[in-house]
Amino acid sequence: MANLSLFTDDRIVRLHDALLVEYGPPPVREPWPPLRQFVYSMLSSRTKTEVSHEVLYALERYFGTWEKVRDASYEEVLRIVTPATFPEAKARDLQKALRRITRQNHGQLNLDFLHGQPESRIRKWLESFDGVGPKTSAAVVNFSTIRNSALVIDSHHQRIAERLHFVTEGTPAKVTEEKLREMAPADWGPEMLDDHHRLVKLHGQQRCTKLDFERNCGKCPLLDMCPTGENIISSRGMRRS
Ligand code: SF4
Incomplete structure (x- = not known):
């Protein structure tokens, strides 16, 4: 019988792990009312x-x-x-x-x-x-102190999901959230979803910015899984570092 795990889309886990290595764990949140x-x-x-x-x-x-x-x-x-x-x-x-x-x-x-x-x-x-x-x-x-499962998709998260081709450009945030939550392991609880969002947001603020991000692709920890970055590197004849 085929091993179904071979066909599992683990890109969101690889993304999370790479950002965790790059930026370290986000600070513990004190939830607000x-x-x-x-x-x-x-x-x-x-x-x-x-x-x-x-x-x-x-x-x-x-x-x-x-x-x-x-x-x-x-x-x-x-x-x-x-x-x-x-x-x-x-x-x-x-x-x-x-x-x-x-x-x-x-x-x-x-x-x-x-x-x-x-x-x-x-x-x-x-x-x-x-x-x-x-x-x-x-x-x-x-x-908040409700601390239930939901994945916040802000403009940074949306942009990175699009550049990684997790969703197509212009996908509504609600649909992006549904897609990413389908990709996320079932055991990612509220805290993990929160951490994931904060890591992706940080990457969007520091490296994969809205404008002028291309110069960062060569050193990006997500390059191996990023079609946008791969295209930029190959079209400009840039070297990975
Ligand atoms: S490789 Fe470039 S486009 Fe892809 S996530 Fe990194 S900075 Fe963004």
Whole structure:
């Protein structure tokens, strides 16, 4: 009988192991309450990580509670979130979301009731909010104290999945997540999926950047499994190092 394991697609495991050797294990995460993670992830869309953190901390410093953010004037919230991209939409969507959560959670403003609920139900509900897509819903499920299985696909992760030909260019993030989770070993739990995302994101920030990445391909730890890098090396007559 044929050994089926011979035909297993182990590229995601090889990718993970190579990045682990290159960058070392990501720091242990201290998961946040789901509402704080939700707010942060809403703010972080198309915004640099440092800026998103600054805006989150500024909101917390200035208002003190999420109830005060919810009840403040739009202009006041807008002023604080302005360093983030698309601040008008984010201030509006954030306040709308905080009001709706309060209404649907019997007057309480938190997302603690999501603990223990199935991933698919949580994500469907979160994605019904304006300004919330699969990246934010996955972050709430995976990074917060909910700590369930989900794989966050941000722009770095999407770009690298495309360059490695795990998915074709332009594949929606939700489909990319489904494909990568199919490729991932069944025993990769929430922490492993979190680590995997952070390693890939780091590689996207440091080496496989959006622009001007070609000069890094020759020394990239993923070159042996990367069709894009192989093409660049051969078309430019570059040498591997
Ligand atoms: S070989 Fe080049 S394109 Fe491929 S992952 Fe590395 S840096 Fe990105």
